[in-house]
Amino acid sequence: MYDFAQVFSFHPRILSTPMSLTREQIASIAALARLELTAAEIPVYQETLSRIVDFIGALERAPTQSVAPMAHPLPGLSQRLRPDVVTEVDRHEGYQSNAPQVAAGLYLVPKVIE
Amino acid sequence: MSDLHTGTLTQLAASLRAKKFSSVELVTGLLARVERAQGALNAFISVTREQALAAAAAADRALATGSGGALTGVPIAHKDIFCTQGVRTTCGSRMLENFVSPYDATVVAKLKGAGAVMLGKTNMDEFAMGSSNETSYFGPVRNPWDPKLVPGGSSGGSAAAVAARLVPGATATDTGGSIRQPAALCGITGLKPTYGRVSRYGMIAFASSLDQAGVLTAGAADAALMLREMAGFDANDSTSVDTPVPDYVAALEQPLAGLKIGLLQEFFDKGLDPENERRVREALKVYEQLGAKLTVVSLPNLPLSVPVYYVVAPAECSSNLARFDGVRFGHRCENPHDLTDLYRRSRGEGFGAEVKRRIMTGTYVLSAGYYDAYYLKAQRVRQLISADFTRAFQDVDVLMGPTTPTPAFAIGAKTADPITMYLNDIYTIGANLAGLPAVSVPCGFVQDLPVGLQIVGPHFSEARVLAVAHALQRATDWHTRIPAGFA
Numbered sequence: 001m002y003d004f005a006q007v008f009s010f011h012p013r014i015l016s017t018p019m020s021l022t023r024e025q026i027a028s029i030a031a032l033a034r035l036e037l038t039a040a041e042i043p044v045y046q047e048t049l050s051r052i053v054d055f056i057g058a059l060e061r062a063p064t065q066s067v068a069p070m071a072h073p074l075p076g077l078s079q080r081l082r083p084d085v086v087t088e089v090d091r092h093e094g095y096q097s098n099a100p101q102v103a104a105g106l107y108l109v110p111k112v113i114e
Numbered sequence: 115m116s117d118l119h120t121g122t123l124t125q126l127a128a129s130l131r132a133k134k135f136s137s138v139e140l141v142t143g144l145l146a147r148v149e150r151a152q153g154a155l156n157a158f159i160s161v162t163r164e165q166a167l168a169a170a171a172a173a174d175r176a177l178a179t180g181s182g183g184a185l186t187g188v189p190i191a192h193k194d195i196f197c198t199q200g201v202r203t204t205c206g207s208r209m210l211e212n213f214v215s216p217y218d219a220t221v222v223a224k225l226k227g228a229g230a231v232m233l234g235k236t237n238m239d240e241f242a243m244g245s246s247n248e249t250s251y252f253g254p255v256r257n258p259w260d261p262k263l264v265p266g267g268s269s270g271g272s273a274a275a276v277a278a279r280l281v282p283g284a285t286a287t288d289t290g291g292s293i294r295q296p297a298a299l300c301g302i303t304g305l306k307p308t309y310g311r312v313s314r315y316g317m318i319a320f321a322s323s324l325d326q327a328g329v330l331t332a333g334a335a336d337a338a339l340m341l342r343e344m345a346g347f348d349a350n351d352s353t354s355v356d357t358p359v360p361d362y363v364a365a366l367e368q369p370l371a372g373l374k375i376g377l378l379q380e381f382f383d384k385g386l387d388p389e390n391e392r393r394v395r396e397a398l399k400v401y402e403q404l405g406a407k408l409t410v411v412s413l414p415n416l417p418l419s420v421p422v423y424y425v426v427a428p429a430e431c432s433s434n435l436a437r438f439d440g441v442r443f444g445h446r447c448e449n450p451h452d453l454t455d456l457y458r459r460s461r462g463e464g465f466g467a468e469v470k471r472r473i474m475t476g477t478y479v480l481s482a483g484y485y486d487a488y489y490l491k492a493q494r495v496r497q498l499i500s501a502d503f504t505r506a507f508q509d510v511d512v513l514m515g516p517t518t519p520t521p522a523f524a525i526g527a528k529t530a531d532p533i534t535m536y537l538n539d540i541y542t543i544g545a546n547l548a549g550l551p552a553v554s555v556p557c558g559f560v561q562d563l564p565v566g567l568q569i570v571g572p573h574f575s576e577a578r579v580l581a582v583a584h585a586l587q588r589a590t591d592w593h594t595r596i597p598a599g600f601a
Contacts, residue, residue: 026474033432033477034439034454035470036462044467045474048532052475055533056421056488062495069493070500072323072353073309073549074573079352094216100446107441110450 019050118143120596123188123282123336124363130177130187137177137187141170141231144189148233148280151600155256155265157274159194160202161234169231176229184343186229191284193272194235195242196222196327197316201232205318206240206250206268209444209464219316220348221285221327228343233281236271240466241435242292242320244268245538246528249468254525257300258597259563263522266296272330273300278600283331283340287317289324290423291517291542294554297330298517298566301556303583303593304330305337308574309549310355312341313348321430322353324423324546333593334555334583338362341576357574365577366584370404373582374510376411378570381515381541390565393558394516397567400589401514401582411510413502418495419543424536425479425492426547431469432476438464471532500548507572512582516541517554517566541568551576555583556592564592 021029026046030037037045092105101108118140121129130137145163152158166189173187197203197215199222204210218226226232239249247255247270255270257263258278265274269286273296276284286293288306297304305328312327319325329340342363347356377398382391402408440446440460447463450456465473479488506513519540528535545552550573554566567586571579587593 021478029474029477029481031458032481033473034436034457034461035465035473036458037470038462041467041470045471048471049474049478051531051533052424052471053478055536056425056479056492058421059418059425059488059491059495062415062418062491062498064491064494064498067494067497069490070497071493073500073547074353074355077310077353077355080349082349091216095442097216098213098443100440100444109441110452110456112453 019046020053021046021050119147119279121282122332124339126282127185127188127339131182133177137170137173137231138167140187141166141189141233144280145233148275151278151280154261154599155258155274155278156253157237157255157271157278157280158191158234159204159206159237159252159271162201162232165201166231166233173229173231183227183229184339185225188230189233189281190225190230191233191236191272191275191281192222193238193269193284193286195238195287195318196285197318198222198232198235201235203235204252205242206238206252207465207469208251209438211251211445213443215316217316220313220350221344222316224344224346225285236269236275236284238271239268240469241318241431242268242287242289243431243468243472245291245295245535247271248525248529249466251466256525257522258600259301259522262524263563264299264525266299266522268292269330270296273297273302273304276300276302276330276332277597279596283329283336285327286330287325287327288546289320289427290546291539293328293330294517294542294552294566294568295539297554299522299564301564301592301595302330302332303334303337303553303555304328305341305553305576305580306545306551307341307345307576308551310353311551311574311576312345313351313354315348315350319434321427322434323430324427333587334553334580335363335366337553338366338580338584360577362577362580366581368578368581370401370406370582370585373401373406373512375401375406375408376506376510376513377408378416378513378515379410379412380416385519385537385540386516387520387560389560390516390518390520393560393565394567397557397586397590398514400586404585404589409510411506411513413499413506413544415495415498415502416544419499419547420536420540422492422495422499422547423539423543424475425488426496428472428476429480429489430476432473432480435469435473440464468532496547499544503544503548503550511571512579513570515568517568521560521563521565545570549573551579553579553583555586556595557586558592564595
């Protein structure tokens with residue numbers, strides 16, 4: 001049905017086609033992902049993400065009518081429940097030793113409400 | 115005592131129990147090798163010399179009283195993706211450059227419980243995202259067979275360390291081939307177990323429907339021993355499967371006569387280097403001589419595994435890596451002027467280029483308007499690929515093919531184009547999508563560089579897969595070859 005050559009064939013073709021993502025889309029994706037990009041990074045990501053988007057476009061051709069989406073690989077796996085009892089001990093001091101800024105057991109961030 | 119490094123994990127464990135030498139002697143010797151090789155290979159991010167010597171002394175006391183476990187006194191290394199209490203755990207990232215884990219991963223605790231001695235934490239692609247170990251914040255790892263070449267990735271540090279005989283075994287993780295691909299390129303054995311077989315508690319998450327912990331060792335017998343000590347149910351991991359752990363070591367010697375091997379037709383394609391293919395076919399011939407039956411099997415949807423992976427894995431990564439916010443742990447930018455600025459600059463500075471690329475790919479495929487077209491579509495094709503495997507295992511016991519299309523490539527050769535790099539995992543990703551156990555074993559050399567044969571089995575068939583790998587290693591000696599500079 002498919003072969004790897006078909007999937008590979010996406011690669012040279014896209015070099016000559018217009019980019020699938022605009023600079024504005026890259027900026028908007030970065031904002032959604034809470035990633036600051038430098039001015040120099042934006043065109044690099046515009047090019048490489050466009051190629052990735054074209055590459056994953058190969059999926060479009062696969063016939064998946066009436067195929068259920070597969071979220072994880074083990075059929076029949078279900079979420080376990082445990083008895084509703086306290087099993088954790090308080091280790092916040094150990095965990096907070098890695099925090100950039102703490103005071104009185106609280107994580108500090110810039111002022112959120114004026 | 116100068117040749118202790120050539121002993122396999124299994125041999126070293128037995129020799130320690132027989133008191134042929136002490137764990138302190140062995141650990142001291144291997145630490146010297148680790149430190150001597152660091153400049154050439156960059157295989158380690160942290161070397162834990164003092165803790166290792168203290169643990170070795172404790173192991174010797176246990177061995178003296180006969181109270182040790184299966185791995186007492188045996189030196190190993192952990193991929194720096196596993197949390198180690200009181201020891202820096204970086205995941206190859208600037209984001210976690212100064213992160214000291216407050217607890218042990220279950221895998222680390224289990225191996226410690228079995229008596230293993232950790233020599234250090236191995237280098238890796240940042241957050242396990244890479245196929246060449248070039249995305250590490252701590253610099254690339256070099257291939258012990260040729261330092262101009264990559265060792266593969268993402269578990270490149272663990273693979274290089276085992277190949278150079280700095281340690282007889284190391285932990286690793288595999289999301290799309292990160293154990294098997296470096297095993298092939300470094301000439302050692304790498305096992306990715308079934309999804310859910312080994313606990314992921316304390317293993318820094320990349321793509322949670324694909325990630326699995328496994329081992330890198332010289333031979334399959336060593337992998338069986340290490341896996342037996344690592345595997346098992348863990349209430350702290352919601353995807354851990356509660357099914358008994360067989361004695362993989364005891365199961366190694368099962369006869370191969372009548373074994374039905376399926377050759378993955380799609381893997382013997384135009385992209386496969388002809389010399390690499392020849393080595394794989396020679397290994398298949400060995401199996402025939404051992405009494406196995408070969409048939410060609412087609413998994414028609416398998417060629418779509420790379421595009422499926424590059425939707426599913428980035429989607430899950432964008433979600434998992436949201437936890438790195440500059441607030442609770444990890445890198446924080448200087449003088450943030452508000453909370454959004456804190457998030458954006460901490461993440462922009464803390465993550466490297468490839469990690470940012472994957473987070474953005476994932477953000478894009480999950481965003482409104484694209485979710486159905488990419489994410490749901492990929493999950494449906496994943497179902498088709500998984501069904502292809504299920505169908506194949508109705509007729510054959512194991513599937514075989516190459517692990518990689520080519521031997522190791524040059525550092526820098528594939529960094530410019532992410533798609534070229536992604537296609538390196540073309541033969542390994544299928545097993546992750548379907549959650550299957552798979553092993554790569556050395557099957558020969560192409561121009562003095564090792565290549566691997568991949569063996570894939572049905573869910574929870576690790577005992578069978580390892581026995582099949584072991585049978586090849588009883589008939590050949592590829593897995594015993596040591597790179598010239600490290601003999």
